[in-house]
């Protein structure tokens with residue numbers, strides 16, 4: 001079953017040189033699966049994710065021929081419909097937790113408000129979620145305000161908060177990049193369980209093609225605001241687009257020693 005349709009999504013920001021289109025006609029459909037979006041920094045991944053949630057920062061503007069979630073036309077959603085969707089049925093883990101956590105509310109209160117459950121149950125689940133993202137002292141973090149947490153800790157609290165609502169669709173924007181490897185794996189395991197057990201749809205945004213390839217079912221490769229290649233994660237080694245091949249080759253290999261990374265050669269034609 002298709003959960004999300006994205007058809008010809010465009011995001012534009014006004015600049016002194018005229019409008020800059022940073023997402024340029026992105027289309028895809030998502031079922032209850034793990035879809036990865038990869039690409040270098042600035043390729044339009046975050047703006048794609050935000051546009052789906054109607055969170056394009058002004059004065060930017062998003063348009064699409066079709067943007068629909070579970071039969072709801074997001075292009076025409078009313079503020080009331082958005083309130084029922086955001087943070088409840090569709091959640092997004094933003095790249096920078098500073099902008100997503102409410103600075104004047106304790107983590108615990110934000111977790112409880114994110115849950116759609118009776119208070120006592122929500123409290124127990126909040127503690128369990130903090131524990132699941134490997135926060136060692138859940139009680140302290142529960143009582144803390146966002147500014148009292150480190151970046152990595154804030155990221156984990158964010159992930160716990162997104163999971164509290166048990167959304168149907170989760171957009172996770174570089175959710176693990178601030179975390180150390182063991183916590184990364186734990187977070188991926190939690191996301192995996194939500195997809196497998198609850199049939200959640202997941203859009204996993206990352207610049208790390210190998211991580212995405214090993215974790216997702218399908219991968220969209222973005223370059224300069226466009227999807228230049230879409231393929232099953234299992235077929236990554238057969239990627240045809242030179243940009244995708246470049247992303248694969250540019251990653252450092254552990255056994256590779258200290259050789260400098262190869263530079264990604266670009267062709268003007270990719271961006272056309």
Ligand SMILES: Nc1ncnc2c1ncn2[C@@H]1O[C@H](COP(=O)(O)OP(=O)(O)O)[C@@H](O)[C@H]1O
Pocket residue numbers: 013022039040041042043044045046047048057060
């Ligand atoms: N608020 C903004 N105003 C103007 N340009 C922006 C804004 N946010 C992002 N951009 C531009 O949009 C492009 C895509 O950004 P983004 O989606 O954040 O890339 P990614 O997540 O792939 O690194 C970048 O060139 C960035 O500079």
Ligand SMILES: [Mg+2]
Pocket residue numbers: 045046047095173
């Ligand atoms: Mg980004």
